[in-house]
Amino acid sequence: MEVAVVATAITVMGIMVALGVLVASQIHITRETKQLLVIVVLNIAVPSVILNGVFNTDVSDQLLRQVAVIFVLSIIFHLAAIGAALIFARIAGFKSDFAKRMTILAALGNTGFIGIPLCATIFGPTGGLLAAIFDAGLDFVIFTVGLYLLQSGRTFRLSQLKSLLNLPLAAVIVGISSAFLELEPPAVLRQLVELLSGLAAPLAMLYIGILLQQLLKRTGFRVFPQIWFPLTVRLLLIPAVTLAVLPFLPLEELTRNVVIVLSGMPTFMLAAILFSRYTDEEDTAVMTISFSTILSLVTIPLIAYAATFLF
Structure with a gap:
């Protein structure tokens, strides 16, 4: 790596966050405006990143193995992270419900909103695709174990799993299926997803900046x-x-590097x-998201640097 x-890539994203802070300090940003940004990123830009990754990658047996491995690895990774964080939260003396909330904030990362665009920027279209598969594993953990921890004694309902059905996951399924069936996408669609995929990182970082300024x-x-x-x-x-x-x-080297980032x-x-x-602690979550995002601009390059000594 x-x-x-x-x-x-991290420096550029940091500048985008700063621009988001600047814009929000000069213009009143409404709740509807923020919702629009989220919808565009999650339902248009991120699916385009995924499809662009499929369209620009040779979907071979090797890639399909990578997809299966990184999905299973993601589930194991996040379950282990939750277990470890919960143990540390109890050791830190946090009470039951608060310990569970701290566990959620500590164990689960922003592999979709930030991770997919970042990996696409660093590793190219295939990196963005693998990051999307990793994020699909995270979504499964969030809407099963994550919601169970947050609901403090409420019963788990299968209806909660409907949140797993989203456009990024649909893009993964449609993209890989079409590639497996050797369906060649038209030139118009190729150019469209390539252009729309470029929206993901800038809009996501601007949104983070807006959240930070308002907080x-x-x-x-x-x-x-x-x-x-x-x-x-x-x-x-x-x-x-x-x-x-x-x-x-x-x-595989690419899979390993994506997981590291x-x-x-x-x-x-x-x-x-x-x-x-x-819960009644929305500000706790927003504060953790904002400050962890700012600090990650320093820690992610350090992690990449540390990885050079191991691989």
Whole structure:
């Protein structure tokens, strides 16, 4: 993995976040505006990144094996991260419900909203595709184990799994199926998804900047005292364990590099929505998302640099 490439991509994304802060400080951004950005990123730009990855990748048996491996690895990775974070939360003395919430914020990273565009930028279309598969594994864990932890004693319902049916997952299924059937996409569709995929990273980073500016305007620079826990576990402990374990796994180089980058992602964006719905601590989630995103601009290049000594 080229550390300079990673550092450049992260620096550019940091500048985009700063532009989002600047825009939000000059213009009143409504809730509807933010919802529009989320819809465009998740339902248009990210699916385009995935389809662009499929269209520009030779879907061979080797790639299909990589897809299967990274999906299973993602589920195991996130379940292990939840288990470890829950143990550390209890050791830290957090009470039951609060420990579960800190576990969610610490264990699950933003592999979709930030991870897919970032991997597409660093590793090309195939990297974006593999990141999307990794994110699909995360979604499965979020809407099963994640919701179970957040609901504090409520019964799990199969209807919760309908959230797994989304456009990024549909893009993965349609894209790989069409490639497997050797269906050649028309030139218009190729150019369309290539252009739309370029929206993912800029809009996602602008949205992060807008969230950050509104959070700071509302709360100042005050943070909740326990924020050290999700930041330390998410940005340092989990990537460190990932780097320690990966040398023992027989993974393709690209798959390994994608997992390394995604292991250092900040707290997942959907946490703000889930905390708003199932808890009374939405600001806790937004604060963790914002500060972990800012700090990840430093920690991700450090993780990539540390990986050069192992691989």
